Amino acid sequence: LCTGSGVGERRRKFLVLVNPFSGKKQGNQICETFVKPMFEHANIEPVVLVTERAGHATDLMKNDSGTDLYQYDAIIAVGGDGLLYEMMQGAQLRSDKAEFFDRVAFGIVPAGSGNGLAASVSHGCDEFDATITNVFVICKGEAKKSDLSLYQTAAGNSYTSFLSLSWGIVADVDLESEVLRALGSMRFDVYAVWRMIALKQYRAKLSYLPAGVEIGAMPPIDQPVDGNWTTIEDNFLCFWALQTTHASQGMFTSPASRMNDGKFHIYVVRGKASRLNLLTSFLAFEDGSHVKQKHMEIIECTAFRLEPLSDNSHLDIDGEEVEYGAIQAQVQAGAWKVFY
Ligand code: ADP
Numbered sequence: 001l002c003t004g005s006g007v008g009e010r011r012r013k014f015l016v017l018v019n020p021f022s023g024k025k026q027g028n029q030i031c032e033t034f035v036k037p038m039f040e041h042a043n044i045e046p047v048v049l050v051t052e053r054a055g056h057a058t059d060l061m062k063n064d065s066g067t068d069l070y071q072y073d074a075i076i077a078v079g080g081d082g083l084l085y086e087m088m089q090g091a092q093l094r095s096d097k098a099e100f101f102d103r104v105a106f107g108i109v110p111a112g113s114g115n116g117l118a119a120s121v122s123h124g125c126d127e128f129d130a131t132i133t134n135v136f137v138i139c140k141g142e143a144k145k146s147d148l149s150l151y152q153t154a155a156g157n158s159y160t161s162f163l164s165l166s167w168g169i170v171a172d173v174d175l176e177s178e179v180l181r182a183l184g185s186m187r188f189d190v191y192a193v194w195r196m197i198a199l200k201q202y203r204a205k206l207s208y209l210p211a212g213v214e215i216g217a218m219p220p221i222d223q224p225v226d227g228n229w230t231t232i233e234d235n236f237l238c239f240w241a242l243q244t245t246h247a248s249q250g251m252f253t254s255p256a257s258r259m260n261d262g263k264f265h266i267y268v269v270r271g272k273a274s275r276l277n278l279l280t281s282f283l284a285f286e287d288g289s290h291v292k293q294k295h296m297e298i299i300e301c302t303a304f305r306l307e308p309l310s311d312n313s314h315l316d317i318d319g320e321e322v323e324y325g326a327i328q329a330q331v332q333a334g335a336w337k338v339f340y
Pocket residue numbers: 019020021022023024050051052053054055056079080081082083084086111112113114115
């Protein structure tokens with residue numbers, strides 16, 4: 001295995017955060033089998049830290065964690081998107097956030113049940129190949145400026161995101177199917193079929209700032225948007241704002257997205273679409289062919305505001321539920337550095 005000679009190069013030091021409970025609970029094993037040996041070849045010293053509880057990764061990223069994170073060249077998450085999401089929520093609270101994201105790079109090794117960022121980096125190769133590919137990219141690749149986004153809710157909370165916001169049927173399937181956890185990843189398919197049979201209409205007002213239009217500061221969430229924004233009010237079935245190509249392994253949901261394109265691609269199916277339309281979209285997500293479907297609208301924007309007018313769904317950022325209500329987001333172009 002040639003992951004770089006490392007001869008004459010400074011030995012890099014990476015913090016490796018492992019969530020032992022992600023997915024099939026293989027985080028530690030993946031670390032021993034792939035991360036440590038491949039890092040050794042690449043002249044990287046891994047400092048492994050296993051999370052002890054939910055919230056641990058968030059606390060670790062804050063200024064007052066007691067750990068000087070600047071001693072590391074990069075921080076690697078071995079887990080699902082949830083682990084990285086937790087890290088981002090801690091990092092966003094740092095007083096030196098800009099410097100921190102400039103000096104410390106991030107990488108992901110897929111070990112969870114939702115591995116959207118890892119799938120986007122390894123371009124959706126199967127589970128086993130994705131592990132090796134992602135570790136390889138971390139060893140050999142370059143950490144490049146990538147986009148984040150900052151969400152604000154009517155309740156006054158902020159969330160930093162790297163993947164997606166879903167609302168409507170996608171959020172319902174993702175979050176409500178938790179009760180079928182025993183089925184593994186099949187829970188999503190089973191629950192999606194159920195949700196299509198008992199189909200709901202979701203009503204909202206959606207405003208967005210089309211890509212290419214300059215934005216100053218985001219308007220406060222309780223203030224109207226200005227004339228540069230486009231607003232539509234309608235019934236929807238699907239609303240999915242994405243920043244990366246894959247929402248998870250086997251979901252090529254946003255083929256045109258790039259890690260550093262400075263925009264959201266929002267995939268919208270309006271309420272007038274049929275069950276069959278929706279079903280064909282769900283099947284097409286796997287290979288990205290939904291982008292050619294007539295009932296699938298794709299909005300490219302740098303900011304958006306979603307004001308749900310029906311209270312029958314959930315809001316799902318990067319796979320995690322946040323409080324329901326009006327929410328708005330702005331892309332933070334090139335705000336962090338990721339190995340890809
Ligand atoms: P999955 O994709 O399987 O959901 P994630 O890595 O996304 O895996 O993690 C899911 C959740 O596990 C995270 O939101 C985090 O709060 C939680 N978590 C992290 N470490 C631990 C731990 N040691 N014990 C229990 N939960 C944890």
